Amino acid sequence: MSRAASGERPRRERVREQQRQQPIEEIRQAAFAVLDADGVTAVSLAAVGKAVGMTPQALRRHFPSRDALVDALVIAACADLGVAVAAAAAPTPQGGTIPKGARVALLAREYRRWALAHPRRYVMLFTDRSPDVRDPAAGAAAVNQGMLALIAALAAIAAPARASTLDRALLRWGQAIGAPADTPPAVLGPAVQLWSRVHGLVTLEIAGAFDSMGLDAGLLLDVEVGTALDALGA
Amino acid sequence: MSRAASGERPRRERVREQQRQQPIEEIRQAAFAVLDADGVTAVSLAAVGKAVGMTPQALRRHFPSRDALVDALVIAACADLGVAVAAAAAPTPQGGTIPKGARVALLAREYRRWALAHPRRYVMLFTDRSPDVRDPAAGAAAVNQGMLALIAALAAIAAPARASTLDRALLRWGQAIGAPADTPPAVLGPAVQLWSRVHGLVTLEIAGAFDSMGLDAGLLLDVEVGTALDALGA
Numbered sequence: 502m503s504r505a506a507s508g509e510r511p512r513r514e515r516v517r518e519q520q521r522q523q524p525i526e527e528i529r530q531a532a533f534a535v536l537d538a539d540g541v542t543a544v545s546l547a548a549v550g551k552a553v554g555m556t557p558q559a560l561r562r563h564f565p566s567r568d569a570l571v572d573a574l575v576i577a578a579c580a581d582l583g584v585a586v587a588a589a590a591a592p593t594p595q596g597g598t599i600p601k602g603a604r605v606a607l608l609a610r611e612y613r614r615w616a617l618a619h620p621r622r623y624v625m626l627f628t629d630r631s632p633d634v635r636d637p638a639a640g641a642a643a644v645n646q647g648m649l650a651l652i653a654a655l656a657a658i659a660a661p662a663r664a665s666t667l668d669r670a671l672l673r674w675g676q677a678i679g680a681p682a683d684t685p686p687a688v689l690g691p692a693v694q695l696w697s698r699v700h701g702l703v704t705l706e707i708a709g710a711f712d713s714m715g716l717d718a719g720l721l722l723d724v725e726v727g728t729a730l731d732a733l734g735a
Numbered sequence: 736m737s738r739a740a741s742g743e744r745p746r747r748e749r750v751r752e753q754q755r756q757q758p759i760e761e762i763r764q765a766a767f768a769v770l771d772a773d774g775v776t777a778v779s780l781a782a783v784g785k786a787v788g789m790t791p792q793a794l795r796r797h798f799p800s801r802d803a804l805v806d807a808l809v810i811a812a813c814a815d816l817g818v819a820v821a822a823a824a825a826p827t828p829q830g831g832t833i834p835k836g837a838r839v840a841l842l843a844r845e846y847r848r849w850a851l852a853h854p855r856r857y858v859m860l861f862t863d864r865s866p867d868v869r870d871p872a873a874g875a876a877a878v879n880q881g882m883l884a885l886i887a888a889l890a891a892i893a894a895p896a897r898a899s900t901l902d903r904a905l906l907r908w909g910q911a912i913g914a915p916a917d918t919p920p921a922v923l924g925p926a927v928q929l930w931s932r933v934h935g936l937v938t939l940e941i942a943g944a945f946d947s948m949g950l951d952a953g954l955l956l957d958v959e960v961g962t963a964l965d966a967l968g969a
Contacts, residue, residue, distance in 0.1 A: 506946040542776045624862075641947070667954050674948045693950065694958070701935020708861040713875070716909045716927065720901050724928070728966070 522560075525563050528553055532574055533622070541625040560639050571625075578622040579644035585615045586647030590654055599623060605655040606726045612647065613722055616703045624707060645678045648692065652680050655695075656688045657734045663687060695729045701708075759797050759807075762787055766808055767856070775859040778805060805859075812856040813878035820881030824888055840960045843933050845964045846881065847956055850937045852912040858941060861934075879912045882926065886914050889929075890922045892967045897921060929963045 533553040535544050544559040546567055553560075564570040589611035590604040599607065616623040626644075652675070668686040675689045676682070702725065705711060706718040765786040769778050779829070780791040780801055787794075798804040823845035824838040833841065850857040860878075899905075902920035909923045910916070933956065937946060940952040 580882070627938060627944070628858075659890040665958070667950065667958070670950050674950060677949075690958075693948070693955070697939055697955070698932050698956060699935075701931040701933075704861060704933055704938055705934060714900065714927070715911075716904050716908060721927070721931070724899070724901070724924075732962070 524553075524555075528555075528560065528563055528570070529573055529577060532570055533577075536574060536621050536625065537619065540621050540629060541571065541574075544574070546570065555632055573623075575626060576643065577604055578619070578626060579641070581619075581646040582615050582623075582626075583646035583648075584610070586611050587650040590650050601654070601657045602730045604657070605651070605695070605730060606723070608647070608651050608654055609695065609722060612699055613703050613706075613719075616707065620707045623703070627704070648678060648696065649680060651696065652684060652688060652692045655691055655729075655733065656681070658730070666728050667688060691733060695725070698725045698729075749758055758787075760806070762789075762794065762797055763807055763811060765813075766804055770808060770855050770859065771853065774794070774855050775805065775808075775862060778808070780804065808856075809860060810877065812853070812860060813875070815853075816849050816857075816860075817863050817880035817882075818963065819880040820845050821884040824884050835888070835891045836964045838891070839885070839929070839964060840957070842888055843929065843956060843960050844880070846933055847937050847940075847953075850941065854941045857937065861938070882912060882930065883914060886918060886922060886926045888920055889963075890915070891968065892964070899924060925963055925967060929959070932959045932963075 503658060515602045528549060532544055532549045535548050544567070546560050549570065550557045550560045560570075564573065568602040577665070586608055589607045590599065592599070665686065667690060671689040671693070674693075675684050675686075680689065689722060699722065702722055711721065748832045762783060763766065766778055766783045768783050769786060778801070780794050780798070783804065784791045794804075798807065820842055823841045824833065826833070882918045899920060901924060905920040905923040905927070908927075909918050936956055936959065938954060945955065
């Protein structure tokens, strides 16, 4: 058993860890402010250093490169999105449960709400980044909390099993993200499909496409959720 | 009737117009090369000027600003995408026709093919740009050629009419883009929906999401086309 896991870390070490984390959190918040104002391309060690009153050299002690900084933003944004979506379908504090189909709608609406509240963070998650930065494992694990909530909501609906050429790949993926072992492709497939559909709507909405077409993106989302539920026989 | 439309423009004027257009085309090609290599954020008057051997000042005679240059790229990319998609479902040179449902699949696959062949151009069309640059009218008109081909392909399939809260907005939009006057919302709605779904898949594919999930994006696209055709009773 390692010393760290034994809970007997000396106090001095814990204080040092807090001192190390505090500027990191400050830097991250400043970087999010730059990102939210001007997009991910504006995030640089110089711009963020200026915002927190540090030289790029001092900043490098915490984030050795711009990529490392963007990496941290991606992980934090993924976690934030994953937690928000998962929470949207959690049982109410009063112990009440949400009707099966309604949970799917709540998840999809919360995903859209988060994306519209942080459009530049959302776009960053799916943008050209350096290959090293793409999909840091910690970010993927965090955002998968939302996906697992969607899978649970869809699994609660009786799904007719229909074999598809995608089944084996879906099962491997479900296993990789930690979905319950008995989750069938007939649940995993609709989960991927609904996510991709909501992503399509949300990115077009952020890009202003539906505004210029005079279409209500919220209604389009509800139609997609309804279609997904109909297909599952809900 | 204007002189330009009468076809009687003096030869000297036409030559001057050609001389004016030639460097513009050269600059545009150089700018596309920068975009394809490094993304839209790398497109600057300095970078493109260097590529064509012009100073930023000389470049400004043709494109007064970076925004004007990106604007031109957006219009050209929209036209290219619109023409490619529309051509995918055109009658064959032998005069043969393509089965109704197959035309929808051809359009969707060509849209994906174009996006994957020019991922950075595709991403640019839906990216943060200056508000002035967003959706230049000429670009929208060009890309709508593809949408009109999709509407025609869907209209050829018997569509059950089902009233929706989106109907009035869809009809206004159909009129705005020049869809045939009798095109019902039951065709316009599925056209928007299929476009948004294909856009969702294609952007996730470009971002590398399906690779990391181990899923075949081409199969996912075919599933979406099949779902759309099933919903229309094809």
